[in-house]
Amino acid sequence: MLQQLGHLPMGWLLIALIAVFASVAFFTGRVRAERILLSGATELHSRPNYHGYFVTMWAVIPAILVALAYAIGAESVSRGQLTSELPPAFELLSAPELQTYLDSVAHAARSRDYAGTDLVFTAVTNRYLEILGGLNIAALVLMALGAVGGLFLARKRLAASFRARSLVERGMEGVLFFCAVVAIATTVGIVVSLLYESIQFFSVVPIWDFLFGTRWNAQTEAEFGALPLFFGTFMIALIAMCVAAPIGLFSAIYLSEYAGPKVRAWIKPILEILAGIPTVVYGFFALLVVAPAVRSLAIWINETLINVGLASEPLLAAQPTSALAAGLVMGIMVIPFVSSLSDDVINAVPQTLRDGAYALGATKSETVRNVVVPAALPGIIAALLLAVSRAIGETMIVVMAAGKSARISMDPTSDLTTITVQIVSLMTGETGFDDPKTLSAFALGLVLFAVTLLFNVIALRVVQKYREKYD
Amino acid sequence: MTDPAASAFSTPDALKRLKRRRAADVRFRLYGMGAIFLALGALVLLAMSIGAQAVSAATYHVVRYDITLDPAVITPPGEETPEEIARNVDGFWELLRDNLLATFPEANKDRAARMEVSEFVTRLAVLPTAKRVASQPQLLGNAITLKAPLNDDLDLYLKGQAFAERRVGTGAISGVLPQDDGSAQIEGQGAFAPIKTAMMTLEADGINLSEASVLLTSGSSTGRLHDIQSDSASIELLTGTLEAFQGSSATARIIALPEAQRVISDQQIAWTLALKDMDRISRVPRWSLLTNSDSTYPELAGGLAALVGSLFTMLVTALVAIPIGILAAVYLEEFAPKNRLTDFIEVNINNLAAVPSIVFGLLGAAVYINFLGMPRSAPLVGGLVLALMTFPVVIIAARAALKAVPPSVRSGALAIGASQMQTVFHHVVPLAAPGIFTGAILGMARALGETAPLLLIGMVAFVGDVPTSPTDESTVMPVLIYTWSNNAERAWEPMTSAMIVILLAVLLLMNGLVVFLRRKYERRW
Numbered sequence: 001m002l003q004q005l006g007h008l009p010m011g012w013l014l015i016a017l018i019a020v021f022a023s024v025a026f027f028t029g030r031v032r033a034e035r036i037l038l039s040g041a042t043e044l045h046s047r048p049n050y051h052g053y054f055v056t057m058w059a060v061i062p063a064i065l066v067a068l069a070y071a072i073g074a075e076s077v078s079r080g081q082l083t084s085e086l087p088p089a090f091e092l093l094s095a096p097e098l099q100t101y102l103d104s105v106a107h108a109a110r111s112r113d114y115a116g117t118d119l120v121f122t123a124v125t126n127r128y129l130e131i132l133g134g135l136n137i138a139a140l141v142l143m144a145l146g147a148v149g150g151l152f153l154a155r156k157r158l159a160a161s162f163r164a165r166s167l168v169e170r171g172m173e174g175v176l177f178f179c180a181v182v183a184i185a186t187t188v189g190i191v192v193s194l195l196y197e198s199i200q201f202f203s204v205v206p207i208w209d210f211l212f213g214t215r216w217n218a219q220t221e222a223e224f225g226a227l228p229l230f231f232g233t234f235m236i237a238l239i240a241m242c243v244a245a246p247i248g249l250f251s252a253i254y255l256s257e258y259a260g261p262k263v264r265a266w267i268k269p270i271l272e273i274l275a276g277i278p279t280v281v282y283g284f285f286a287l288l289v290v291a292p293a294v295r296s297l298a299i300w301i302n303e304t305l306i307n308v309g310l311a312s313e314p315l316l317a318a319q320p321t322s323a324l325a326a327g328l329v330m331g332i333m334v335i336p337f338v339s340s341l342s343d344d345v346i347n348a349v350p351q352t353l354r355d356g357a358y359a360l361g362a363t364k365s366e367t368v369r370n371v372v373v374p375a376a377l378p379g380i381i382a383a384l385l386l387a388v389s390r391a392i393g394e395t396m397i398v399v400m401a402a403g404k405s406a407r408i409s410m411d412p413t414s415d416l417t418t419i420t421v422q423i424v425s426l427m428t429g430e431t432g433f434d435d436p437k438t439l440s441a442f443a444l445g446l447v448l449f450a451v452t453l454l455f456n457v458i459a460l461r462v463v464q465k466y467r468e469k470y471d
Numbered sequence: 472m473t474d475p476a477a478s479a480f481s482t483p484d485a486l487k488r489l490k491r492r493r494a495a496d497v498r499f500r501l502y503g504m505g506a507i508f509l510a511l512g513a514l515v516l517l518a519m520s521i522g523a524q525a526v527s528a529a530t531y532h533v534v535r536y537d538i539t540l541d542p543a544v545i546t547p548p549g550e551e552t553p554e555e556i557a558r559n560v561d562g563f564w565e566l567l568r569d570n571l572l573a574t575f576p577e578a579n580k581d582r583a584a585r586m587e588v589s590e591f592v593t594r595l596a597v598l599p600t601a602k603r604v605a606s607q608p609q610l611l612g613n614a615i616t617l618k619a620p621l622n623d624d625l626d627l628y629l630k631g632q633a634f635a636e637r638r639v640g641t642g643a644i645s646g647v648l649p650q651d652d653g654s655a656q657i658e659g660q661g662a663f664a665p666i667k668t669a670m671m672t673l674e675a676d677g678i679n680l681s682e683a684s685v686l687l688t689s690g691s692s693t694g695r696l697h698d699i700q701s702d703s704a705s706i707e708l709l710t711g712t713l714e715a716f717q718g719s720s721a722t723a724r725i726i727a728l729p730e731a732q733r734v735i736s737d738q739q740i741a742w743t744l745a746l747k748d749m750d751r752i753s754r755v756p757r758w759s760l761l762t763n764s765d766s767t768y769p770e771l772a773g774g775l776a777a778l779v780g781s782l783f784t785m786l787v788t789a790l791v792a793i794p795i796g797i798l799a800a801v802y803l804e805e806f807a808p809k810n811r812l813t814d815f816i817e818v819n820i821n822n823l824a825a826v827p828s829i830v831f832g833l834l835g836a837a838v839y840i841n842f843l844g845m846p847r848s849a850p851l852v853g854g855l856v857l858a859l860m861t862f863p864v865v866i867i868a869a870r871a872a873l874k875a876v877p878p879s880v881r882s883g884a885l886a887i888g889a890s891q892m893q894t895v896f897h898h899v900v901p902l903a904a905p906g907i908f909t910g911a912i913l914g915m916a917r918a919l920g921e922t923a924p925l926l927l928i929g930m931v932a933f934v935g936d937v938p939t940s941p942t943d944e945s946t947v948m949p950v951l952i953y954t955w956s957n958n959a960e961r962a963w964e965p966m967t968s969a970m971i972v973i974l975l976a977v978l979l980l981m982n983g984l985v986v987f988l989r990r991k992y993e994r995r996w
Contacts, residue, residue: 011942071843072843075843075844075845076843076844079844165890169890169891169892172892173802173806173892175798176798176799176801176802176806177802177806179794179795179796179798179799179802180798180799180802180803180807180813180816181816182795182799182862183799183816183819183820183823183862183863183866184815184816184819186819186823186834186859187819187822187823189834189838189859190826190830190831190833190834193833193834193837193838193842194830194833194834194837196837197837246506247506247509247510248506248510249506250502250503250505250506250507251503251506251507251510253503254500254503254504254506254507255503255507257503258500258503267507267511270511270514271507271510271511273514274510274513274514276916276917276920276978276982277517277920277975278919278920278921278922278949278974278975278978279920279922279923280920280922280949280950280952280953280956281517281521281920281952281971281974281975282517283953283956284521284952284956284967284968284971285517285520285521287956288520288521288524288964288968289516289517289520332510332513332514332517335510335513339510363492363493363495363496364496364499364500365495365496365498365499365500366492366495366496368499369499386825389825389827390825392827393826393827393828393829393830394827395827395828395829395922395923396922396923396953399923399953400953400956420827420829420923423829423833423927424829424923424926424927427832427833427836427926427927428926428927428929428931433837433841441833442833442837445829445830445833448827448829448830449826449827449830452825452826452827453822453826456821456822456825457822460818460821460822
């Protein structure tokens with residue numbers, strides 16, 4: 001019986017029940033209010049609908065709380081209970097093994113496809129389903145009790161002079177506030193989860209070894225010196241900015257100072273397409289077109305240098321995936337981040353400044369170079385900083401085109417690895433959460449988060465300061 | 472007399488400087504145009520290179536098989552239920568292979584040749600037929616025609632993308648003299664001179680032909696040429712008959728890449744050409760790209776499971792991010808008192824919008840999967856991770872839209888006695904709705920193209936089945952693109968490009984919708 005209940009599709013059931021309770025409560029409240037209206041000559045303070053909303057609020061909030069508690073706790077509670085009931089022989093299993101075993105039990109229970117497996121497993125799965133069934137029925141009963149209780153309590157308060165609308169509006173404001181607080185909760189979630197796992201990591205690997213060590217072999221030898229990753233990230237971001245900064249800036253200048261309104265109306269959205277293309281597409285482009293081209297260029301340079309006699313052996317590494325290929329494509333990707341924001345700030349420079357320069361006899365390019373760009377400089381710097389932060393945090397292009405060897409090499413045609421590449425390769429393996437390998441990914445994530453946050457905060461500050469100047 | 476001011480500006484020195492300054496002006500303008508051309512050029516190069524590949528994957532070659540559904544093979548004793556028929560892939564596949572063996576008797580000569588024939592069609596290609604027969608048992612014993620995709624490498628060869636091949640026509644072949652060792656001597660006055668010329672040109676271009684294969688085809692017969700002279704050559708027959716060459720002018724194919732370095736052999740090329748000559752190979756649109764799920768065989772792989780996975784993921788993202796984003800924006804724009812807390816929220820939102828996406832993946836792995844014990848690889852978790860990433864974008868767009876509604880609307884509503892909540896939800900939000908929804912769609916488009924955070928929560932696993940609920944194991948389109956691009960076989964390249972084109976088409980559609988909504992509903996106050 002309980003075992004059958006373990007199969008209940010609780011997600012849908014809880015959502016459907018909340019919907020049912022909500023509509024029942026709404027009509028109860030509304031009908032009650034209309035009755036009051038019909039029975040007496042007095043007028044209602046709030047319209048019947050608000051009475052309905054008021055009752056709904058009281059019925060749904062306990063129901064949602066129960067559903068949330070179930071969603072968050074059911075799995076761990078049932079697993080905990082099951083673990084405590086397992087026969088002593090299971091104590092021989094290590095924690096990750098037990099975890100895997102429980103995972104397979106949960107999976108078998110979900111798919112119902114475990115008949116014919118060994119007896120112990122079947123028995124454990126059946127017991128798991130019983131525990132889950134008990135929890136399911138408890139959650140449903142608790143939810144119904146909460147909803148019905150709330151409904152009756154609220155219904156009792158309804159009266160002609162009852163200020164349903166004010167209360168509903170106050171409740172609504174609470175909901176709105178809660179939604180806004182989700183933003184804080186997300187940031188807190190990021191910081192706490194990164195810090196929590198990183199602190200665990202730093203208790204195994206000293207923080208100085210991590211930040212300044214020069215050997216990174218996380219996959220094989222547990223060497224966690226992240227300096228080569230920082231170097232690779234920096235190198236690729238630098239190459240990207242060498243592409244994006246001039247192209248983005250000159251595009252912005254041309255669009256805002258030279259192009260006519262028609263050209264501008266066409267070119268600007270097309271440039272912004274570059275920002276809308278998924279990064280995995282850029283990664284494929286890098287892999288398919290740019291990396292082979294970079295490689296053959298490097299090979300050609302090597303051969304030419306040897307032929308001319310300037311070198312006796314190949315100078316460039318000319319590897320199939322290279323920092324240069326990833327950097328070039330990343331540069332293309334961040335062009336619109338530079339050009340869009342720069343365009344905005346250049347447009348915000350007052351026309352009077354330009355007119356003043358023209359009146360002194362400056363040519364257009366002199367005006368742009370000596371008046372407009374200096375005036376827009378804080379905004380342009382902010383745009384560049386935001387673009388750098390994008391480039392540092394970008395993942396797919398480097399995962400696909402930058403390679404995986406952690407080394408410090410000034411040769412742009414050799415493959416370098418970055419923080420994001422290592423996070424992906426560490427997290428896509430089959431390791432548990434207590435493994436230093438996985439934990440090191442969080443430490444890298446913390447560095448990434450801190451660096452990009454720094455860039456963003458500086459950029460936003462600069463923009464804010466600049467805006468105040470001309471308003 | 473002379474105007475002193477004019478003279479100061481018209482000295483040769485000043486004129487020279489003016490010329491230089493004007494040249495600098497022109498140069499500066501050219502830099503700007505150059506920058507735009509470079510950016511647009513990169514975009515065009517990207518579109519062209521991926522588009523060209525995708526076009527080749529839009530069609531593929533299928534082989535027609537006329538087979539009899541022999542009950543002895545399909546329903547061996549004890550395996551007659553529909554489920555067993557549907558699972559009997561080997562039986563159906565044997566029928567196709569036997570059909571090929573019957574077409575090419577020479578393939579029966581040894582094990583290696585039979586293996587080469589076997590590679591023409593992958594076993595799983597017959598699965599739809601097996602399922603069809605299982606549901607319609609009356610087909611048993613009947614003759615049916617079925618089309619199965621050709622092996623991906625041969626498909627690439629027929630599309631001319633496998634390796635370089637030079638095709639030349641020969642002159643008329645007058646005599647075929649069979650030799651003792653199974654080969655034959657073929658002759659014709661100057662018949663093979665074009666081959667010799669072509670080979671000489673190729674060698675002049677620096678191509679090494681020492682291990683090249685020269686295949687001669689006439690009708691459905693193909694042989695390999697040796698000792699090529701202008702008037703005669705020795706032919707080693709691969710398929711068909713020697714008589715086919717008698718009195719005909721044949722086509723020669725010069726393949727410089729040595730056979731040992733190719734994935735397909737001369738023998739397989741000969742059979743493919745024969746099948747094509749028999750009109751059994753046709754090039755058809757590859758609908759399977761949209762109707763099949765992922766497979767380890769490129770000719771069978773498709774993106775249906777990933778499309779559905781993306782759909783579920785986006786559904787979860789939309790249900791979470793859009794309401795929370797809009798309500799948060801309404802709070803911040805219309806209700807929030809100016810205090811430390813709301814300032815902090817605002818700073819937070821701006822920062823969240825710029826946090827690298829992979830950090831959200833780490834958050835999802837730590838909180839959703841490790842802490843809350845949610846299933847890995849599920850669209851539910853993927854959707855929630857992307858929702859956290861998307862809702863700051865929705866908030867920022869929604870706030871801009873709410874800000875654009877003029878205060879007179881609010882004053883008017885408040886003046887006739889509406890409460891603040893009524894003002895906002897009855898008047899301001901409906902007026903801002905087009906702006907809010909365009910922002911929401913843009914946020915969703917960004918989430919749809921996102922890959923990195925989903926890799927971290929395990930959505931990179933191979934998924935062969937179409938997911939049926941948000942908690943099933945699943946993958947999404949961008950991740951499928953990433954997985955396919957990692958595959959070594961050449962045939963995956965065009966497949967990946969085709970998948971990219973599908974993804975970009977969906978994104979373009981969403982952006983088109985935004986433009987349409989803006990044109991139609993945007994109001995300027």
